[in-house]
Amino acid sequence: MKYVHRELERKFLKMNSHFKAVLVTGARQVGKTTMLKHLAEGTDRTYVTLDNSAARRLAKSDPVLFFQTYKPPILIDEIQKAPELFEQIKIICDESDERGQFWITGSQQYKMMKEVRESLAGRIGILTLYSLSQREKAGIVLENELDFSLNALLERQTHFKKNDIIDVFDHIWTGGMPDIQDVDSEIRNDYFNSYIETYLMRDATEVGGVTDTVKFSAFLSACAALVAQQVNYATLAEAAEISEPTAKRWLNVLQGLGIIYLLKPYENNELKRLVKTPKLYFCDTSLCAYLSMWLSPDTLRQGAASGHYYENYVVMELVKNYAYSKSKTNICYYRDDKAKEIDVFIEENNMIHPLEIKKSANPNIREVKKYSIIDKAALNRGSGGIICMCEEVIPIDNENCFIPSNII
DSSP states (O other), X not given: OOOOOOTHHHHHHHHHTTOSEEXXXXXXXXXXXXXXXXXXTTSOOEEEXXXXXXXXXXXXXOHHHHHHHSOSSEEEEOGGGOTTHHHHHHHHHHHOOOSSOEXXXXXXXXXXXXXXHHHSTTTEEEEEOOSOOHHXXXXXXXXXXXXXXXXXXXXXXXXXXXXXXXXXXXXXXXXXXXXXXXXXXXHHHHHHHHIIIIIIHHHHHHTTOOOOHHHHHHHHHHHHHTTTEEOOHHHHHHHHTOOHHXXXXXXXXXXXXXXXXXXXXXXXXXXXXXXXXXXXXXXXHHHHHHHTTOOSHHHHHHSTTHHHHXXXXXXXXXXXXXXXXXXXXXXXXXXXXXXXXEEEEEEETTEEEXXXXXXXXXXXXXXXXXXXXXXXXXXXXXXXXXXXXXXXXXXXXXXXXXXXXXXX
């Protein structure tokens, strides 16, 4: 299969020239190993996966002998399976000034990340890879960062074809898992069935401490039913017949395995009575659609949950864009106790860019009036708008535009 260039490559290579070790986290099968193997082509970098039981036993029992056997520069796959290696990696890093000795992949489990930060502080760069974005699937490489000003959006849209609802829901239903980009629905269904049983359940048991896989499966489906909504632990607990504390712990397990993304609510001392509950999104919309039994792009597009899936798709495209970009941003949403909500706040350079998401080609222009909340709180407001199914960028006022969802 032809290699698809990933937007994270640029950032990874930059970090590799600065740090002695670089960790790429993310869900299983999103392409972490494929990307790193591609970047290692033509070099003498050793490759070892800790899915291999013999390598894993050696790593856990004798880290010194492990690195005598598998010498740096090295690519270590699924390091969360042998955290015993971290201390020895630290020792090797401290003995040499050489950069990029260790390329590491793993899921972002809380325990593992705690050990990484304690053992390798200052020595390791940490990045997250998600499943393929719509830009990566289309082979579009953009030089400029995402900018919500009118002129920047007009320039950006020249790289894309017109926004089209059929194309958008094909992308939402197909998702971004590299292995199922060109397969039929039968193979797709078998793939996700195997993915859940082979990877997800096993990792949830081994790394996440889940003991009841039947209830965990029910919990996973309950999460899919609440996509693009505020997390409701009582509803999730009831659906899986578990306690609310267990529901909270299991949600953290899914987050650590890169299956779900929790969008945090905006926090600010100037704005009182803000909600503290995150919103739940799936990192890959195709897995979510599979769990909720949407059997084709058409049924999903015409179904009652289509607006929620559309919002999930837009939010995750924004998340991917900023995970791979040069600028540091904070992505959150706004909601107060009076149920006033703005779908996305992009906080960048002390500026808030407010965005609404509407699965309509002609949303109500009055939606942007909600953005006055930002002005009342004396916060710095930047360009924003409504991300929607319009075919081209259209200015609403001096600060906002209708933005086609396929150009973000």
